[in-house]
Amino acid sequence: MKPTIVRTIVELRKEIASFRHSRPLGEASVGFVPTMGYLHEGHASLLRRSSQENGLTVLSIFVNPIQFGPNEDLDKYPRDEEKDVALAASCGVDLVFLPSVQEMYPQSRVTTVTVSEVTERLCGASRPGHFDGVATVVAKLLNIVQPDRAYFGLKDAQQVAVVTRMAQDLNIPTEIVPCPIVREEDGLALSSRNVYLNAQEREQALSLSLALAKVPEWIAEGVGAAELSELLKREIARSPLANVEYADALTYPDLLPPDADVPLRSIDGFMLVALAVRFGNTRLIDNRLLNPMEAGVETCSAK
Amino acid sequence: MKPTIVRTIVELRKEIASFRHSRPLGEASVGFVPTMGYLHEGHASLLRRSSQENGLTVLSIFVNPIQFGPNEDLDKYPRDEEKDVALAASCGVDLVFLPSVQEMYPQSRVTTVTVSEVTERLCGASRPGHFDGVATVVAKLLNIVQPDRAYFGLKDAQQVAVVTRMAQDLNIPTEIVPCPIVREEDGLALSSRNVYLNAQEREQALSLSLALAKVPEWIAEGVGAAELSELLKREIARSPLANVEYADALTYPDLLPPDADVPLRSIDGFMLVALAVRFGNTRLIDNRLLNPMEAGVETCSAK
Numbered sequence: 001m002k003p004t005i006v007r008t009i010v011e012l013r014k015e016i017a018s019f020r021h022s023r024p025l026g027e028a029s030v031g032f033v034p035t036m037g038y039l040h041e042g043h044a045s046l047l048r049r050s051s052q053e054n055g056l057t058v059l060s061i062f063v064n065p066i067q068f069g070p071n072e073d074l075d076k077y078p079r080d081e082e083k084d085v086a087l088a089a090s091c092g093v094d095l096v097f098l099p100s101v102q103e104m105y106p107q108s109r110v111t112t113v114t115v116s117e118v119t120e121r122l123c124g125a126s127r128p129g130h131f132d133g134v135a136t137v138v139a140k141l142l143n144i145v146q147p148d149r150a151y152f153g154l155k156d157a158q159q160v161a162v163v164t165r166m167a168q169d170l171n172i173p174t175e176i177v178p179c180p181i182v183r184e185e186d187g188l189a190l191s192s193r194n195v196y197l198n199a200q201e202r203e204q205a206l207s208l209s210l211a212l213a214k215v216p217e218w219i220a221e222g223v224g225a226a227e228l229s230e231l232l233k234r235e236i237a238r239s240p241l242a243n244v245e246y247a248d249a250l251t252y253p254d255l256l257p258p259d260a261d262v263p264l265r266s267i268d269g270f271m272l273v274a275l276a277v278r279f280g281n282t283r284l285i286d287n288r289l290l291n292p293m294e295a296g297v298e299t300c301s302a303k
Numbered sequence: 304m305k306p307t308i309v310r311t312i313v314e315l316r317k318e319i320a321s322f323r324h325s326r327p328l329g330e331a332s333v334g335f336v337p338t339m340g341y342l343h344e345g346h347a348s349l350l351r352r353s354s355q356e357n358g359l360t361v362l363s364i365f366v367n368p369i370q371f372g373p374n375e376d377l378d379k380y381p382r383d384e385e386k387d388v389a390l391a392a393s394c395g396v397d398l399v400f401l402p403s404v405q406e407m408y409p410q411s412r413v414t415t416v417t418v419s420e421v422t423e424r425l426c427g428a429s430r431p432g433h434f435d436g437v438a439t440v441v442a443k444l445l446n447i448v449q450p451d452r453a454y455f456g457l458k459d460a461q462q463v464a465v466v467t468r469m470a471q472d473l474n475i476p477t478e479i480v481p482c483p484i485v486r487e488e489d490g491l492a493l494s495s496r497n498v499y500l501n502a503q504e505r506e507q508a509l510s511l512s513l514a515l516a517k518v519p520e521w522i523a524e525g526v527g528a529a530e531l532s533e534l535l536k537r538e539i540a541r542s543p544l545a546n547v548e549y550a551d552a553l554t555y556p557d558l559l560p561p562d563a564d565v566p567l568r569s570i571d572g573f574m575l576v577a578l579a580v581r582f583g584n585t586r587l588i589d590n591r592l593l594n595p596m597e598a599g600v601e602t603c604s605a606k
Contacts, residue, residue: 009474013476021328025324107471107472108420109472110418110419110420110421110468110472111416111417111418111419111438111468111469111472111473112416112417112419113414113415113416113417113473114414114415114416114417115413115414116413116414116415117411117413118413135414136473139473140472140473140474143473143474143475143476144474146476165413165414166414168410169410169412169413169414169443170414170416170439170442170443170446171312171443171446171447172446173316173446173449
């Protein structure tokens with residue numbers, strides 16, 4: 001069935017309220033997948049999961065200007081509304097929310113939601129203000145949709161950590177559901193930004209997932225965080241077009257660095273091994289979420 | 304009827320959900336009055352209004368540590384739970400939420416809601432971090448209670464402006480209802496902090512409301528913001544125990560200074576004339592919200 005498309009907050013709330021009142025309690029759950037559009041199979045996996053778990057699934061498509069830095073790709077961020085709506089239809093989406101910038105930010109923005117600590121490292125360090133923009137727009141969207149569950153892909157693992165912590169700290173009554181990374185057959189993590197890559201870059205972009213694939217083995221050999229970082233950088237450097245921005249192992253979801261030389265295999269709890277690598281102007285990220293004590297067994301969902 | 308007392312978020316949400324489901328839509332509205340306790344007739348006026356306008360009224364009593372500065376009166380802030388519950392009962396309150404600090408801030412606080420611009424002047428200038436603490440706890444409480452309407456007293460007019468703007472910017476689906484200042488018979492604005500005043504200070508504290516009472520007359524005479532500020536300070540200085548922190552006229556609700564010398568009577572829109580005055584260690588605030596073009600007629604509620 002074709003989803004209903006709404007562009008205003010008033011319309012969206014009306015649709016959701018009418019859904020909630022039409023169903024008996026317990027069958028009236030609302031699932032929500034916030035995106036910036038140009039949807040791929042990663043988004044589709046979130047949408048399908050939401051459709052399975054909820055009576056109503058809401059997809060939002062909004063390229064949020066306040067999470068882009070001054071030299072980032074806001075203006076050329078890829079868009080394809082028609083294709084997105086078709087994909088949404090095939091994934092059981094009921095409502096697509098397509099607000100304008102004016103609808104989301106009708107007056108000068110004076111209110112900001114800031115999450116400290118978990119935003120200090122990784123993308124938080126290289127993209128100042130980025131996570132303020134993410135936390136603020138997600139708080140807005142969660143207040144607009146008031147979903148029971150919201151689904152986020154773990155490719156943006158730090159984003160999942162930020163949103164989860166924000167929802168806890170602000171008592172937002174939505175369950176934040178982290179979902180596994182979806183990859184191309186050759187291992188490249190799906191991303192709307194992959195379209196920027198030329199053929200040569202696309203080939204060398206494989207270095208991210210290939211390096212991450214070696215992590216369990218390195219951990220089993222007893223490396224610490226500092227050595228793991230070096231090994232990852234050396235591995236990725238074999239692709240001459242790759243410029244590593246970071247290659248770090250941090251505790252998850254607190255995103256704190258473990259002691260540099262303590263063997264990671266002795267650390268209890270989840271560990272995030274995360275990469276950001278530039279190919280020309282295109283910045284790719286990828287990661288693995290691991291429980292090092294479980295002998296390098298990869299874990300795809302985080303609690 | 305005696306209100307139900309709950310101390311945990313889980314219990315509170317259960318009570319509110321059970322109320323909402325027991326009523327047909329349209330009769331199930333929830334009103335909310337967030338306070339720091341030690342209730343007086345000002346709070347009572349908010350509670351009675353909420354009881355009149357809603358099917359369920361929730362009162363929260365929480366002395367929020369994060370809105371107090373390091374040298375402020377957090378430790379000695381007055382408390383009287385028993386008397387507060389009795390007053391709540393007489394005002395038709397259904398639920399009293401009395402959370403512990405641990406219940407409200409169970410982990411290190413990394414998420415902050417910041418409202419800029421409207422917090423630059425008045426109490427925002429003299430109490431750094433105060434309105435971050437207010438905005439953050441109010442965002443939390445609104446997410447916990449999810450009320451249809453929340454009632455705030457205009458004695459804290461800047462707080463009303465901050466909360467109203469935050470709710471708009473973050474799309475919080477609660478109507479923020481500003482309510483008029485309640486005064487003692489002699490004019491002193493009610494405040495939990497009035498108990499700190501000794502007899503002499505109590506007498507001289509009248510200088511705030513007396514000075515504000517002259518504002519319409521001064522405006523009618525054609526004063527600008529700078530002259531009004533001087534007149535207020537001079538008037539209050541007649542009480543030797545009074546130390547004026549600020550005496551300002553600002554646009555409302557944006558809280559911007561008008562041109563210093565433009566006659567206030569020529570300005571369209573609401574104008575806030577606000578005072579903060581210290582008596583010993585006790586800091587009192589008071590204000591009048593005016594529409595100067597309406598020849599000094601005082602207006603008690605703001606939209």
